[in-house]
Each structure stands twice: as structure tokens, then as C-alpha cells.
Amino acid sequence: MICEAPPRKRRKEARPSELTAAALGLFVEKGFAATRLEEVALRAGVSKGTLYLYFDSKEALFKAVIQEGIIPVVAEAEAIAARHAGSAFDLLERLLENWWARIGETDFAGIPKLMIAEARNFPEIAQFYYENVIRRGRALVGAALERGMASGEFRRMDIETTIEVIIAPLLMLLIWRFSMGSCQSKQADPRQYLAIHMDILRQGLQHPRV
Amino acid sequence: MICEAPPRKRRKEARPSELTAAALGLFVEKGFAATRLEEVALRAGVSKGTLYLYFDSKEALFKAVIQEGIIPVVAEAEAIAARHAGSAFDLLERLLENWWARIGETDFAGIPKLMIAEARNFPEIAQFYYENVIRRGRALVGAALERGMASGEFRRMDIETTIEVIIAPLLMLLIWRFSMGSCQSKQADPRQYLAIHMDILRQGLQHPRV
DNA sequence: TAATTTACTGACTGAAAAGTCATTAAGCAT
DNA sequence: ATGCTTAATGACTTTTCAGTCAGTAAATTA
Secondary structure (H helix, E strand, O other): OOOOOOOOOOOOOOHHHHHHHHHHHHHHOOOOOHHHHHHHHHHOOOOOHHHHHHOOHHHHHHHHHHHHHHHHHHHHHHHHHHHOOHHHHHHHHHHHHHHHHHHHOHHHHHHHHHHHHHOOOOOHHHHHHHHHOOHHHHHHHHHHHHHHHHHOOOOOOOOOOOHHHHHHHHHHHHHHHHHHHOOOOOOOHHHHHHHHHHHHHHHHHHOOOO | OOOOOOOOOOOOOOHHHHHHHHHHHHHHHHHHOOOOHHHHHHOOOOOOOHHHOOOOOOOHHHHHHHHHHHHHHHHHHHHHHHHOOOOOOHHHHHHHHHHHHHHHHHHHHHHHHHHHOOOOHHHHHHHHHHHHHHHHHHHHHHHHHHEEEHHOOOOOHHHHHHHHHHHHHHHHHHHHHHHHHHHOOOOOOOOHHHHHHHHHHHHHOOOOOO
């Protein structure tokens, strides 16, 4: 059997995003150091040399993966918060729903695991991610909490810590999917997971009964 | 200045645990693939050749790191649950406290991040960890929840999902410390974090007000 | 159709790190 | 002390992979 190489195509515009998409998948799956650039290129349907036409180095590729992924989503969440009218809990719920729809159900879902695994090896990229995604995401949740506490809808608690406790289960849901998730047969249903989390929060953030 | 090599010492008994301790630290910090065995040996005060006297390969070293770390702690938690007498929420609280004292405040604290980052690359080790740590840990929390629901202390919710929502913030606390933690100046106080989490849970798991 | 440009290729290079082994010396036995 | 066993060493070999570059062919222009 003769395997001919597939015909070359010249597609200057499409290459960078095809390459970052392939790289994201492999980085999430195997980690940055364990991913071979040849494999990234292969998955993008291109040769290794082509990869170096568009990215100076492996680290530059990583930086591009992170930068192009997630920042538009944060901006969108800020817009949602800005024009929200209902209760504070309602806003929380909408933020988390949106986050799930825009991250959890897309290819970006692997970014949190990737960022967590590599933060120490790439402090500059971690810093960028922290400033542009984490800090802004937390600020949104924090503002919702403050509003709810000011209006009497929520009881008073330490804001910074409560933010983390609220966000943690969402992050774990994704992290799990790309790590130990393959060990268990039936994956928890994300929608139900979110519902129960919000349910506990709805009641847990209230003023205690007298 | 003349740097003499420090004198050799023969310490067959102590080597394996010194090596796994050094390896754990570096694996957590840099990831498995990015850690050089020469650096592991150096940190353990030994040469690379010595490392290979005790471990057949880099992967064997990784396996040893995971196996020796955390299983005794799970067994201890099971003992605590077995002899517990008070309320179900009290048991939950004691389990989480114990977990924090035995994992969160020890050198094992990095294991969850390590396991999450490498699970996909070492499915066999991940499976072992899942069966011996995760499944058993979850079973404990699940039993406490069931007891509380049976006695009427908690409202009825899907057990499996609730377990995850309860555990997630604890895992994130550790994962954070070994990843993005270095990006923010003031780290959240773990004790306060746990207190708020338990506080939300105490109220969130109750029967709703009528 | 021929000439020109440039996106693309893949064999090659050098460096870095895993893994090996002949040699050395610490500690024990006599 | 002297010889013996074996833990420990570090220079060496092998493998792997990021990064390079001379050449190829797809598109575009004349």
C-alpha cells in the first residue's frame, strides 16, 4: 500500500488559531513539558517547521494559547454584571451560568487545569492570567456579594474568602474532567452539580434563622 | 577556594524516603516531566547513580512518591468515622479538620496538585490513587451525609454530587497554594477559609425554612 | 505559460536529560 | 590492622526533542 502525503495547502490566515487549538488540547492532556511540538504540528495538519513560522518558541506558543483563550469571556461577564437588574443571588447565578456556557462547554474548559499545572514554571504568564482573568472574575463575584450584603439579602461574611468558596467547586468541576475524570465510569452531571452548588449557596448565604 | 566534596555516607535504610521526599517537592513545583533526576538526587544529598540503586526509573520513583504519601491518612480518617458518636455535621467537621491537619499542613499537601497534573500521563497510578484515596475519602463524606439525611439533620439531596461540592473547596485550597498562589500577595488564611466553608454548609444543608 | 514569491516541508543539529557501569571508599568482620 | 562486602559515585552512552534551514511546491503575477 502506498501512502501519499496529503497535498499541501497554503492557509496563512487560519494557521495560528489551528495551531493554538491543537496545542491547547495537548498541553491540557499531557502538560507543557511532555508535549512534543511535532505532535502539535501533526494534530494541526502541518509540519513542525510551519509551527516555527508562526511562533518563535514553545513558550511563545503557550503564551498565545492562554492569551487568545479566555479574556473575551471575562469582558462579556463584566457586561452582564453591569446591566443586571434583579437580586444579588440572581446575578451570581447568571454569572456562573454564563461562565459554564462560555468556558465549561467549550474548548477553553481545559485552560484552568493547564494554568494551574504550569503556573510555577511560567510566572510571567501566570501573572498575566491572574491579573486579567482571576482578579476580574473574582471582582465580579465580590461585587455581587457586596450588593447582597448591603441590601440585607445575604448575611455578612468575609468577602474575599467567600468568593473563593463559591468559585472553587466550579474550577474543580473542570479540573476533574481533565485529570482524574478518566478514572471513574460515570462522570457527575455538570448541570446537576451546578444546581446543587447554587442550592446550598442560596440557603447558606442567607441570614441564619433566629 | 577549594571545594572538597562532602564525605560519602552509607545509609541504605534512609535513602528511599529521602529520595521520595525530594522528588515530591520537585514534582509538585515543576511537574514530572520538567523535573530532572539529577536535581532530585542533589536535593536528597546524593548522586544520580544512587537514585537508580533504589528506583528502576523515573516513573517508578513517581509511583513510590504517591504510594507512600497518603494512604495511612485515609485509614486514620476511617477510624475516626467508625468511632464517632455526635451529630452528622459534627462528623463532617471532624473529618475535614483531620484532613487539613494531616494533609494540608504537611509535606503531602502538594500531592493533589501533582496527581491532577499527571493523572492523564500515568493512568495506572491515577487508578491506584482513585481507588485508594479518592473513593475511600468520598465514601466517608457520603456516609456522614447519609446519616444526616436519615436522621433528619440534613435535607435530602443527591449524595454523590453533594460530596463533590463539599470536597472541592478543600482541594482548591491546596491546589491554589502550589500554583497561582505565588501570584497574589496575601494568601487567604486556610483556617478562616475552612470556617466559612463549614459555615455555609451548616446552613446550606439544613431543611429549608417553611 | 513562464517567472516570481512565499508558505510550507522534513531531514538535520545541538543540547539536555534519562539511564548505565566500572571504579571508589565506607563500614563491618575477623 | 587487614581484608571483604556493597553503598555510593560520576563519567559515559543513548535517547529525546526544541529549534534550524536549504529546498519544494502552491499560489500569484506578468
